[in-house]
Amino acid sequence: xxxxxxxxxxxxxxxxxxxxxxxxxxxxxxxxxxxxxxxxxxxxxxxxxxxxxxxxxxxxxxxxxxxxxxxxxxxxxxxxxxxxxxxxxxxxxxxxxxxxxxxxxxxxxxxxxxxxxxxxxxxxxxxxxxxxxxxxxxxxxxxxxxxxxxxxxxxxxxxxxxxxxxxxxxxxxxxxxxxxxxxxxxxxxxxxxxxxxxxxxxxxxxxx
Numbered sequence: 001x002x003x004x005x006x007x008x009x010x011x012x013x014x015x016x017x018x019x020x021x022x023x024x025x026x027x028x029x030x031x032x033x034x035x036x037x038x039x040x041x042x043x044x045x046x047x048x049x050x051x052x053x054x055x056x057x058x059x060x061x062x063x064x065x066x067x068x069x070x071x072x073x074x075x076x077x078x079x080x081x082x083x084x085x086x087x088x089x090x091x092x093x094x095x096x097x098x099x100x101x102x103x104x105x106x107x108x109x110x111x112x113x114x115x116x117x118x119x120x121x122x123x124x125x126x127x128x129x130x131x132x133x134x135x136x137x138x139x140x141x142x143x144x145x146x147x148x149x150x151x152x153x154x155x156x157x158x159x160x161x162x163x164x165x166x167x168x169x170x171x172x173x174x175x176x177x178x179x180x181x182x183x184x185x186x187x188x189x190x191x192x193x194x195x196x197x198x199x200x201x202x203x204x205x206x207x208x
Contacts (some may be wrong), residue, residue: 004171013038014204015060027115054125061116061129068109072098079144088153092144093198099171101178101186110175138168154201170197
């Protein structure tokens with residue numbers, strides 16, 4: 001296996017160790033020593049792949065962003081393809097559900113992402129990635145809503161920019177509630193709220 005591939009694989013392994021630690025214990029516990037122990041590596045090996053702790057944290061943020069973005073865009077590519085023979089309403093809901101902590105994997109991702117974006121308030125090195133995720137998510141939501149409008153799935157007089165912000169705010173709120181108070185916002189409730197919101201956008205539909 002080429003050396004560059006091995007190095008990238010090791011870097012991803014270390015990033016996954018960071019994700020596990022942050023998910024269990026919080027961002028402050030993701031020291032190089034703890035990360036090395038979690039990854040089953042010597043601390044010198046971690047330093048070999050990352051020049052600094054900050055570089056490791058930013059790499060981990062980017063890996064998490066790419067992971068979530070990849071799943072979401074796999075749905076979006078089909079939704080934005082006018083010739084795709086799919087149930088667009090169901091696929092749209094599945095796409096937006098990728099942002100929510102509906103299972104163990106997505107819950108861990110949400111916990112870690114919230115830890116990073118909260119830290120970005122006082123750690124400027126985290127802000128570019130946090131902002132990129134924010135902007136990319138809203139750009140994708142807007143494109144999907146616009147395509148739904150063009151195809152007649154939602155009314156033509158809806159303000160897409162406003163509806164994009166409204167849906168993004170709903171997803172943010174459901175995610176925050178699911179992470180901080182999972183007993184008060186269980187996955188089934190989050191899914192039902194998302195379903196009800198999307199159904200209410202459709203022309204002639206009453207919320208169900």
